[in-house]
Amino acid sequence: MQISTHELKSKVIESLKLQDITPEQIDDDAPLFGTGLGLDSIDALELVVLLEKDYGIVIKDIEEGRPAFRSVKTLAEFIAAKRPQ
Amino acid sequence: MNKIFIAAASIVTETDLPSARLGQRFGRLDLQSQLALLAVASLQIDFAKFPPDRLGICLVASAGSLTTDLNFWNGRSGVGGPSPTLFAYTLPSAAVGEIAIHFGLTGPDLCFVGDGTELITEAVDLIRSDKVDGCLCICGEVISTEVAKIISGPSAATACALFLTRAALSPDSRELREFDRDIKPLCALLCAAKSAS
Amino acid sequence: MREPIEHGVPVVIAGCGAITAVGRGLEPLRAALQKNLSGLRQSEKFSSPRFQSNIVGAAPRNFDEENPAWQLASAALQQAHESSPKVLESIPAERIGLVLSTTKANIEALERISDNRACSDSARRHLQSNLLAADLAAAHGARGPVQTISVACVSGLIAIQQGTRMIQRGEAEAVLVVGVDCLSEFVVAGFTALKALDPIGCRPFDAKRCGLSPGEAGAAIVLVRGDLMSQPAIAIRGFGSSNDANHLTGPSRDGSGLAQAIQAALAAAKLAPNEIDYVHAHGTATSYNDTMESLALHTVFGEACPPVSGSKGMLGHTLGAAGVVETICCVLAMQENFLPGTPRLSVAAEGTPARLVREPRTGVKLRNVLKLNTGFGGMNGALILSHE
Incomplete structure (x- = not known):
């Protein structure tokens, strides 16, 4: 099932309390961590909470989520693949 | 005894926050860290003039981190x-960490819970014992209405800061006096004097 | 201006007390250190999918009792008093200070209030750590200066530093330093959210380490101006602290901040690195911490690092109490001439100091001991103890 990257971006902005940025300004392929949005390890953990809360996806080991956290696009694909139907 | 100087003083409240942007992730900080960081930024000190390991931070949080604890x-x-x-952020010292990160200050830190009457004495001690050349003193008071009920006290959302140095930074620097022991009234006095002039 | 600051007045440890995962008092702690025992156990209270691990270092107490922070801190102070020679009795109460070290004080009261469970006035009052400190001072005969330190997991070492400075500045002749933090759902849920717990219990410096184990303790040290003691004691020789200014929860990757704190402590103690006989590490068993700590030790000591061990596999991570209780571990080792081991370590990780002590060793004279702690907010602390 496809999920809207626009909606996902809004959720990321809200959950990570990013300021002065709109979903439109986030590129689907831009790296989330390091450069890009400048997210860090605490944000990764906050994204884990978001995935469970909003999409029912439980990540036990943060390493498991790492490839999915590369960009909004990879995150959307990960959610589409893992989301309980 | 060698003199100690107050380079600047500041007071901030919640109403000062919406226009504040201190770093990409300012929005993530808890209220106490935001106010404390803003109070320090409002001092408008060029910390780059000092070696980073020669600057200390002394902070007191009047109600610890109870508001963030409850959130x-x-x-x-x-x-x-x-x-x-x-x-x-369920540690009062989170605000110290955010200040250290934002301004790149790697010297010794102290973080207290209470009324802050020891703060200036301890900052002066760090300078006098030659651990630092300058020391930030910050008092954070963040008490949500929910926490105020629990601890039967008034709510608050404010922070004040002072920067103490061994040498006068500018002609505006004022000497720290014998009776300047309590950070809150001292900040109030200095900020009132500044806005009057 | 202000009180004259007396530098170099020797400050010594007159007595200690501790309630920890290995029992009530110094005897069980000494035995656990000498036999390399672990006090970590499964706990029913934390056996729920809400928690990443149910392995904790629980002190001997009833989880239902109200105001555990008060109970643990009071019991530790009582023991420390009893273990001190008569020197305290000769000092007027106005000249005895107290420094409390805690991160969460009696946070359990917040759980009670949130759940509409019974919560006594004092349990509620001791949510505020400064009021806990004031009440402990009043109950334990300290009418001098009182401070409440909360610098994350470095709090204990900073509290010992503050007590020492109070005496050196002439504000007190003795200071009761008390560290306390209790096991709570609040703290275990928090470390679960950070995915920082080892499901099978922490393994400091081990190749397979993957997180910490939460613990609780009340620990107290009586600091006294050296000239008031009639017998030799262990002295606070020097301390140093720093901030990584790098990240809120993660330590600096290269250990430079901790190395800076160790170097400051060595300079304050007027000691060369090769005069340190033993290092008691922070050793939380998180991947980042232990690597960072090993790098910091390498920066300061090079290939000649003294023996190193850590006690969190025995006591768990007791947060605000850690610096105080681990300093007591050092005092016991110095008094009884042994090197404590590192409980729950099986295979040392690559890059850990070559002289990591796995099993305790007896007959080792420890003159100068270095105690380290680091904490959230990038804080680093180093304390050096010496035989007078």
Whole structure:
């Protein structure tokens, strides 16, 4: 099932309390961590909470989520693949 | 005894926050860290003039981190559990860490809980014992209405800061006097004098 | 201006007390250190999917009792008093200070209030750590200066530093330093959110380490101006602290901040690195911490690092109490001439100091001991103890 990257971006902005940025300004392929949005390890953990809360996806080991956290696009694909139907 | 100087003083409240942007992730900080960081930024000191390991930070949080503690704990029963970000801020010293990160200050730090009457004495001690050349003193008072009820006190959302140095930084620097022991009235006095002039 | 600051007045440890995962008092702690025992156990209270691990270092107490922070801190102070020679009795109460070290004080009261469970006035009052400190001072005969330190997991070492400075500045002749933090759902849920717990219990410096184990303790040290003691004691020789200014929860990757704190402590103690006989590490068993700590030790000591071990596999991570209780571990080792081991370590990780002590060793004279702690907010602390 496809999920809207626009909606996902809004959720990321809200959950990570990013300021002065709109979903439109986030590129689907831009790296989330390091450069890009400048997210860090605490944000990764906050994204884990978001995935469970909003999409029912439980990540036990943060390493498991790492490839999915590369960009909004990879995150959307990960959610589409893992989301309980 | 060698003199100690007050380079600047500041007071900030919640109403000063909406226009503040201190770093890319300012929005993530808890209220106490935001106010403390803003109070320090409002001093408008060029910390780059000092070696980073020669600057100390002394902070007092009047009610610890209770407001953030309660925010964290209120999220306990949600799906996915409580917020890891909020947990990282359930320490009054989180504000010290954010100030150190933002301004790159690597010297010794102290963080107290209480009324802050020891703060200036301890900052002066760090300077006099030659651990630092300058020391920030910050008093954070963040008490949400919910926490105010629990501890039967007034709510608050404010922070004040002072920067003490061994040498006068500018002609505006004022000498620290014998009776300048309590950070809150001292900041209030200096800020009132500044806005009057 | 202000009180004259007396530098170099020797400050010594007159007595200690501790309630920890290995028992009530110094005897069980000494035995656990000498036999390399672990006090970590499964706990029913934390056996729920809400928690990443149910392995904790629980002190001997009833989880239902109200105001555990008060109970643990009071019991530790009582023991420390009893273990001190008569010197305290000769000092007027106005000249005895108290420094409390805690991160969460009686946070359990917040759980009670949130759940509409019974919560006594004092349990509620001791949510505020400064009021806990004031009440402990009043109950334990300290009418001098009182401070409440909360610098994350470095709090204990900073509290010992503050007590020492109070005496050196002439504000007190003795200071009761008390560290306390209790096991709570709040703290275990928080470390679960950070995915920082080892499901099978922490393994400091081990190749397979993957997180910490939460613990609780009340620990107290009586600091006294050296000239008031009639017998030789262990002295606070020097301390140093620093901030990584790097990240809120993660330590600096290269250990430079901790190395800076160790170097400051060595300079304050007027000691060369090769005069340190033993290092008691922070050793939380998180991947980042232990690597960072090993790098910091390498920066300061090079290939000649003294023996190193850590006690969190025995006591768990007791947060605000850690610096105080681990300093007591050092005092016991110095008094009884042994090197404590590192409980729950099986295979040392690559890059850990070559002289990591796995099993305790007896007959080792420890003159100068270095105690380290680091904490959230990038804080680093180093304390050096010496035989007078």
